Amino acid sequence: MKRMPLKAKVLSENQRVAEALRKTYKKHGILCLNFISAPGSGKTQLLESTLAALDPETRVAVLTGDIQTDNDARRLARYGFPVKQICTGGTCHLDGHMIENAMSDWDLEKIDLLLIENVGNLVCPSSYDLGEDAKVVLLSVTEGEDKPLKYPGIFFKSQLFLLTKVDLLPHLKFDADLAEANARRVHPEIEIIRCSCTEAGGLDAWLTWLKNKMKAAKAA
């Protein structure tokens, strides 16, 4: 009998769990977004500002992955929505089992939007389907315009690219148009939004995208 390499085995087991998660989200009418970036690109800050901006009646829940510490969950829990930290204990990505376990004591009928902050890493999380409706990749303006070309996997798989911290552009030699063109070389249809969590209105386009996505999910 031909033996399957271990990595392929792990990925195919994850795929099985991801398909089950996808069905679960569909059954309960949950829109799930998986946020991926290098450490420090601003995932937690974006989610904090998003939770602060959402109507308190929005039925949103957050899972946040980290190798160590529950810092991010503590930051996110301040907004009054259910939040759980997933500590991976060294693993550089979240997988389907971790999501299943973390949600096991949540009443999924009470959730319309599930936001998952992945472990800070631009490579490993891209291989692990979490059953999400869309991956959202973040790249901040301090990271270099070439990153979509150097880490094409995640830009290829993401529906949306958020270029973060654009309030810093006046202080940097960063060509935002070039970064976006590089992302489009990898994934011509990728949607791109420039964001800032420190400027008034800096998240308006992102919040509109999110609300439209929620409306579309409800109508489906």
Ligand SMILES: Nc1nc2c(ncn2[C@@H]2O[C@H](COP(=O)(O)OP(=O)(O)OP(=O)(O)O)[C@@H](O)[C@H]2O)c(=O)[nH]1
């Ligand atoms: N100037 C500016 N700083 C920002 C913005 N968004 C985030 N930051 C800062 O960037 C730093 C990292 O932000 P985090 O939200 O912790 O980044 P992260 O991607 O969650 O990091 P990990 O969870 O460690 O991967 C913090 O000091 C934030 O205050 C922004 O829009 N503008």
Ligand SMILES: [Mg+2]
């Ligand atoms: Mg974080």
